[in-house]
Amino acid sequence: MNKNIKLIFIIIFLLPLSYVSSFTIGDIPIQDEGRIKPLDTYARNHLLAFYGKRSISKINLSATDWLLNLVLDPEAGKNLKIFNIRNPEVVSSIFLDWSTDHKYSFNQILPGLRNQAALLSIIDEKPNNQRTTFEKQLIELSSNAMRFEEISYLKSLRLIPPNIGSEDEEWISPLEFILNGLNPDNYQNQILNSLQQYLAARMENDESAMTSSLVLYESALKNIPKNLFNIDTLKKETWLNQVNLFYISLGFYLFAFLMLGFSWMSNPNTLRKLSFLSLIIGFFAHGYGIILRMIIMSRPPVSTLYESVLFVSFIVILFALILEYFRKDGLGIFVGAVGGTIFHFIGFNYASDGDTLNMLVAVLNSNFWLATHVTTITMGYGASLVAGFIGHLYLVQSIREPSNTAYLKSVYNNMFGVTLVALFFTLFGTILGGIWADQSWGRFWGWDPKENGALLIVLWQLMMIHMRLSGLAKAQDFALGMSLNNIIVAMAWFGVNLLQVGLHSYGFDDGVAKNLFIFVGAELLFSFGMYYWSKKKSKRSISI
Amino acid sequence: MILHNIYKIISNPKIFVYTVLWLMVLVFFGTIAQKDIGLYASQMKYFSTYYFILFDYIPLPGGRLTLIIMTVNLASSLFKKNLWKMKKVGVIILHIGGLLLLVGGGVTAQFSSEGNMVINEGENIDFVDDYHRMELCLVNISLEDSLEYIVFDDELLSEGQIINYERLGVKIEIISRIENTRIQNRVTLGDSIYKGFLKEFVLLPKEPDKENTQNRPSIIFRVRGSDNNSDGIYGLFLGQRDLDIFDFKKNQYFTEFRRERSYLPFSIELLDFKKVLHPGTNVAKSFSSEINLIESKVPRRVLIQMNEPLRHQGYTFFQASFIEELDGEATVLAVVKNYGRLFPYISSIIMSIGLLVHLMVNLPKMIRKKPIQISE
Structure with a gap:
């Protein structure tokens, strides 16, 4: 493992050197x-x-x-x-x-x-x-x-x-x-x-x-x-065009997923490590791509919808890696590989519209607030999605093995912890957004759709946490709640642009609406389906 | 005992859960509604009210009432004895921060005021226009060295009101108040009851715009008790250029229907407005207004730009918009006076400290694989 890590670092430090090449017509x-x-x-x-x-x-x-x-x-x-x-x-x-x-x-x-x-x-x-x-x-x-x-x-x-x-x-x-x-x-x-x-x-x-x-x-x-x-910087951009780091990271995420799948069939330990390694390499390529984009535009990581997709998936992988580092049982890899892959495809969809390195309108043209508010809130989206993902896994697991309470409990603890982290970022991202609004046009809160979307995520998470702590919700209910939280995140992230009112309505086309409705429908069906199935199952296991 | 029971009820964490749930419902529908009725109307209906009426007869709690209940619940929960333990210190700090945020919201809702200033290049202005409230103004132009203003506030100008202004011996009856106005030529001329502008034109209502500031409000009123032939029905609309003239008590007055003004203890002169585009595109890169802030006749040069407002004497001036016309440019500055401004800043610092403390104490337990009972 140690050797592998060294190898990764050598590759990573060699990567940037490859574009220090001669000046080409491109x-x-x-x-x-x-x-x-x-x-x-x-x-x-x-x-x-x-x-x-x-x-x-x-x-x-x-x-x-x-x-x-x-x-x-x-x-x-x-x-x-x-x-x-x-x-x-x-x-x-x-x-x-x-x-x-x-x-x-x-x-x-x-x-x-x-x-x-x-x-x-x-x-x-x-x-x-x-x-x-x-x-x-x-x-x-x-x-x-x-x-x-x-x-x-x-x-x-x-x-x-x-x-x-x-x-x-x-x-x-x-x-x-x-x-x-x-x-x-x-x-x-x-x-x-x-x-x-x-x-x-x-x-x-x-x-x-x-x-x-x-x-x-x-x-x-x-x-x-x-x-x-x-x-x-021009050379860097040409290099980034040619190398296409996000295809590389996608490749590694897919490979990680494949290896994880094989590890369930045979040789669990080695294959899982290989899978983890692949996820890490993908993560570095992914992160390096984001850093290069920041250098090229000299601005913080997220300023357009496309960049928010890139960055949210980066955060999802980051959390997944941390989870995997502590758990060592493939759960983190699963979350990271699946989440990363899905977001890469969403990202490619946006990239097919043309130049992804666009200039910003005046009000957004502020590096300080892009760095603080936007980065924080997108980290919140990422963490929320990880919590939602674990929620799904919890529901699935409570159907597969309702008797394995120790495992369920550990998954639940992870989910609760990630939810708290998510709340931290969404809450402060939202407040920072308010402070930006106060700085830019004089009111902290204006009930603008995007603000309301962020607020809904915060309120939902506050509600779930308080329901859990006050005994209104059990672990299973909490898992359902966090799964449904994905819908709210998707609505706040992409859905508010459907309304096309307010200051935040940027980057929207009709295809998004259709995909969004499909996602919401599928998520509702899956979450509630799994929830009631698992309830039935747990009742039966108790009666036995 | 009774007090204790009441305390138990109002500090119940379930109340928080229900208020949050209700607030989410409000936020959801209040957001959807913006597509149809616009941001301001939706804000007035769902958020800035204590209650609203659904389907004409079901009263439901509005945003303000919900937030007040939440605040009371949150404040009372801080007095719980079993909360004040060392391991919950993060939670306590967090909740105090949240309380402060809610209180700050209340202060802002109650005591802040906002409006805007439209200043042409070279013009010097010392008042702020309200976004929504209007006023009717009589200006005496017969005095030798000054103008005398008589201003009637928005409350006096609703339909059916009769203003009896005894000093001039005049009665003004508000016949109608139109939110958004369409102006048409009058077809049948000659009805002598219509005076001034209304002789040739009629003011008709049209579908109000979703954004209230896009509307052109107007007012139709009847004047009695003037000298000569000035009695009759008049119409005024926002932005009218040719103003009607009256005679009261041997003085000449003109009327104006305008956005309610509040005066500043200083004035602002626009020196230059600049708009910079990203080269080769129509996308704005920045807007800025170069102004003179004139206080006791002493000017001070200030540059107001996007994300860089001017703060002075409790007022904040923001670059909000601009108007480009053939004969020059005008800047639109949003003006806000908000006593609750600092609450979000302070409370977010407190809350982040609280959450960080709590996470530091508890997260290691949660992320580990081996199940450990988490503390309630």
């Missing part, structure tokens, strides 16, 4: 959606928006290569089947035939979109919530086609920093430079020249000229007088 800075990001991220997000994936695996083309090919040879790029249209209605509305791979090229869709100009302008005038799915998809396709064309002639590639180097200043694309006849500064000139050299070298397929032009590009970036971005 690392060059571009300003897009309010921040400066590497070209690699820009290309991936656009390819994701058009094609639905972050690379074209069929012809083994990375996003950056796709983008550069498009710039160098727009005609070939416009004939590449890059637009993924999944709705047959949209396809037929632009006079195309439905094909099985539902991929179309720019040149295929353009005439149809031109024909529908009148329809598009009508849709454009409607507010978004009044558009039908077809209308939303058609207008999205048309704006994607526009973005595609702008990339093809370098219009939207804001690659050149302005000569008044303020971070709120818009960057300039090569096309704007030419059109406006701007007189480039020394470093702007360098950037333009090295970019030109690189593209020329790429046309010729001259590897060494490409490398030397990138060296020039990097030195040009270093000459920029103001400190607008950090080249190392």
Whole structure:
């Protein structure tokens, strides 16, 4: 075991070194959606928006290569089947035939979109919530086609920093430079020249000229007088894009679950340890991914819904590891592996919407409160879910082995302990949120839906604890209560956005509503089902 | 003995469980209701009341009453003898903190006031507009070197009220009060009972907005006892530009229907409002107002921004919103005076100490695998 731990630490400390590599074309800075990001991220997000994936695996083309090919040879790029249209209605509305791979090229869709100009302008005038799915998809396709064309002639590639180097200043694309006849500064000139050299070298397929032009590009970036971005951070982001730490952590969590399953069949001790180890490695990859995101955006771990999913699952695994460390019987691994896996899939769902590193609106743009309130409350969500998870296990266990009271008692004690920890974080997270509200707009409490959601979690946990302590609820009832607490957490976390009122309504789409209702239904069915079954069983075991 | 029994009842922990349960019901429905009736109305119906009426005849306890019961229950439970033991010290601290939080909420609910200030660039203002209450104002413009204001408060302005203002010998009868107003051209002209603005227009009610501050309230009233031909029916709405003129006792007055004002012991001048966007997007990165805080004619420059309010003489000024017009910008500052401000800060510190102490004493027992009886 000790050797293994050493090995883990060696791997972990070696990981960051792998991106201290040479400057690649994917690392060059571009300003897009309010921040400066590497070209690699820009290309991936656009390819994701058009094609639905972050690379074209069929012809083994990375996003950056796709983008550069498009710039160098727009005609070939416009004939590449890059637009993924999944709705047959949209396809037929632009006079195309439905094909099985539902991929179309720019040149295929353009005439149809031109024909529908009148329809598009009508849709454009409607507010978004009044558009039908077809209308939303058609207008999205048309704006994607526009973005595609702008990339093809370098219009939207804001690659050149302005000569008044303020971070709120818009960057300039090569096309704007030419059109406006701007007189480039020394470093702007360098950037333009090295970019030109690189593209020329790429046309010729001259590897060494490409490398030397990138060296020039990097030195040009270093000459920029103001400190607008950090080249190392850009490299880190490109590295994070390529490595995709969250796929790695998911792999380890799944492996941990598999090993745990095998450990129930044979060789329990070794396999359980292996499983525990796998969970730990996954946890470090997971945590490292979160830390890198924090470094890239220079802000605390949670500021968007996607990040809250990442962070809550991180906290779930953390608690699971602590539990496992003390119990050594696989319960913690089970909680961690299952919870971590589920949340990773929820997270991937959010990540498929586009760039996950977005800028924040003014009121949220406060690192101090993001670090305190948001982090605390998401830790509370995580701990609550762990308590809920143990609640489920308790109910299941009291059906499987109602006579094993010692085991049940120990599970119950864990659950009660985690509930107290959860209450600590949800309560103070909520109060800190109130204090933020007091600082930002002058009232501690305003009965805003998100505040109420957090309050409901706190009240539910307060109620369960007091019911238990005052004898109103038995251990089994408490387990039921904590299982149902999951519903309240889900409602407070995702559900309040359904109402679309108040200050916290961000990041919401229709798919979430459906999933949420399925979850609530399943949870109710499972919790109450298990609860009554276990009650019946325990009565019978007493009567025997 | 009776006292003891009463004490036993009010300090019963089951009361806490039931009040929490009820509060959850309130919070749940109060939140759902916001989708239909808006935040303010839902707050008024479910949370800031002692009771509310369901389906027209079932009275149910509102948020305020529920919280008061909870406070009494919590306070009385602290007097239990078997609570005061060394191993429960964390629990005691925790509950005192919770009590303080509830008391602070009460203080805030009772003694705080809020409103907002809309200041154009270059303008200097020394009053706060209430969010909800209105006032009717008569302004005497015939005095030589000053203006005389006569203000009627919101309570006097409900439908059917008759204001008898003897100093001017005038009677004002409130005919109707409209929450949200639609203005239309009058079809049949010539009815001489309508005066001023109402000669050509009618004020009609329309569906009130969910957010009360989005509404345009108006008032229709009848004036008797003026000089000349000023008697008749008048209409006023919030934000009206051309104001009606009256003659009372040989003086000329104009009327104004406006948000209730409360005056500050200092004034605020807006020097500049700034909005910064994330480059290349429409997402705001920050808002800020550069102001002069003028007290006894001495200005002091202050920058108010998101998350960085100005606190002065018990008032707090927050960057809340802004108005962009062709001829310039105006800032909207939310103004709050809250005597209970510090309670949450103090109580959260106390509660976290309490919970941490309790967790430190008890958690090791709970996390261990071997079952150990946990203390009640």
